[in-house]
Amino acid sequence: MEHGTADPRRRVPRTDEVLNDPRLIAAAGRLGRAPVKAAVIAAQQLARAGDLDPAAVADTALATLPATPGGLLPVLNATGTVLHTNLGRAALSAAAIEAVTAASGHTDVELDLATGRRARRGRATLTALAAAVPAAGAVHVVNNGAAALVLAATALAAGREIIVSRGEMVEIGDGFRLPDLLESTGARLREVGATNRTSAADYAAAVGPATGFILKVHPSNFVMRGFTSAAGIGELTGLGVPVVADIGSGLLAPDPLLPDEPDAAGALRAGAALVVASGDKLLGGPQAGLLLGEAALIERLRRHPLARALRVGKLTLAALHATLEGPATPTRRALHADPDVLRDRTTRLCERVAAAGVDATVTPSAAVVGGGGAPGLELPSWALSLPERYAAALRTGRPPVAGRVEKGRLLLDLRCVPAVADDTVHAAILAASSAAGG
Numbered sequence: 001m002e003h004g005t006a007d008p009r010r011r012v013p014r015t016d017e018v019l020n021d022p023r024l025i026a027a028a029g030r031l032g033r034a035p036v037k038a039a040v041i042a043a044q045q046l047a048r049a050g051d052l053d054p055a056a057v058a059d060t061a062l063a064t065l066p067a068t069p070g071g072l073l074p075v076l077n078a079t080g081t082v083l084h085t086n087l088g089r090a091a092l093s094a095a096a097i098e099a100v101t102a103a104s105g106h107t108d109v110e111l112d113l114a115t116g117r118r119a120r121r122g123r124a125t126l127t128a129l130a131a132a133v134p135a136a137g138a139v140h141v142v143n144n145g146a147a148a149l150v151l152a153a154t155a156l157a158a159g160r161e162i163i164v165s166r167g168e169m170v171e172i173g174d175g176f177r178l179p180d181l182l183e184s185t186g187a188r189l190r191e192v193g194a195t196n197r198t199s200a201a202d203y204a205a206a207v208g209p210a211t212g213f214i215l216k217v218h219p220s221n222f223v224m225r226g227f228t229s230a231a232g233i234g235e236l237t238g239l240g241v242p243v244v245a246d247i248g249s250g251l252l253a254p255d256p257l258l259p260d261e262p263d264a265a266g267a268l269r270a271g272a273a274l275v276v277a278s279g280d281k282l283l284g285g286p287q288a289g290l291l292l293g294e295a296a297l298i299e300r301l302r303r304h305p306l307a308r309a310l311r312v313g314k315l316t317l318a319a320l321h322a323t324l325e326g327p328a329t330p331t332r333r334a335l336h337a338d339p340d341v342l343r344d345r346t347t348r349l350c351e352r353v354a355a356a357g358v359d360a361t362v363t364p365s366a367a368v369v370g371g372g373g374a375p376g377l378e379l380p381s382w383a384l385s386l387p388e389r390y391a392a393a394l395r396t397g398r399p400p401v402a403g404r405v406e407k408g409r410l411l412l413d414l415r416c417v418p419a420v421a422d423d424t425v426h427a428a429i430l431a432a433s434s435a436a437g438g
Ligand SMILES: *Cc1c(COP(=O)(O)O)cnc(C)c1O
Pocket: 144, 145, 146, 147, 172, 217, 218, 219, 220, 221, 246, 247, 248, 249, 277, 278, 279, 288, 289, 372
């Protein structure tokens, strides 16, 4: 190099100079000035340390900019876990994405355009939800399943008792436990039964003047086997107090693929006064908490002051509506994906990367539903098997590809990767191959 002996720090271009590059000006117009400036400063530091040609500062800053604004990187989910909590659970359908975009400006979320008067917020979405579950007298939507439980506990049992089985005092993840959540509302928990067995008589013996409601919680992230029994909703409806069913998953109607997952319609038909569920689990929609049940109870929840603090935004209402009425969600398509088609896609991908010298094989894989429901259920699937060192390179590549490591190999299961993204996965593996050293 011509100036090889000169101090490289002298030749590193100034921040303002680099920021004047037309490509970076355009990027700042799209992403904002802060991330562009941060990328430039990071590239300058590399150049000062002698790890980057000072002439390449602008190029490097450009290459390290996020592809999208928003601070969240889109990730290709090749883990084989359909509802991966750390990857944001359900992926929205194209219809839901279009609905979110359409609702992102000013919308008629609370205005009746025909009369020019204020209208019930999100009425079209609530109508769609009610239509999807005719067994519900009325419906309401809040921010997530936990918020739905908090609203029910506050409005129906603050200062009173919630009767719950010791086998259903569950932790939902990241250290959050339903009993703590419920007690935070001022309701008292009246625990009944044993961890493995609770009978209808246990509930009946606990019912009294202080009872707010009986809570049935679906164990959505664990399975209990052996000497177990639990009382069904139908056995608890004659006790003179409402039964609230937290079904977790958000299945509105039964899915034959998931025989052990409760659904909202079934719980209501069994006699639950109120059903609580998540919007971004098996329903495949946005993060939301669904409340379905007796009209009088729903009206009490809707009118409670806390409801205002838990209300959903217009983007959620739009995405939920499109999820309820639109075509099959990515969640549903991933759950019902044909294993033979998955094997064909995986085999083609394997042939392509093997031809480029990558140590790859095709192997059977057991996909799972994930934190959103159906614990213990395995979905027969296929995976591309790569050396373990590809895991970090693929995870930190652009776009990131998340797989799972099993027995010293990285497995990429295409069940939750849209087929149109197979070329992207192919390119990511080749890029990772250079990064991971072949
Ligand atoms: C997931 C889950 C919750 C919490 O719902 P969020 O939407 O995550 O707030 C509550 N109860 C059960 C049974 C669940 O599975």
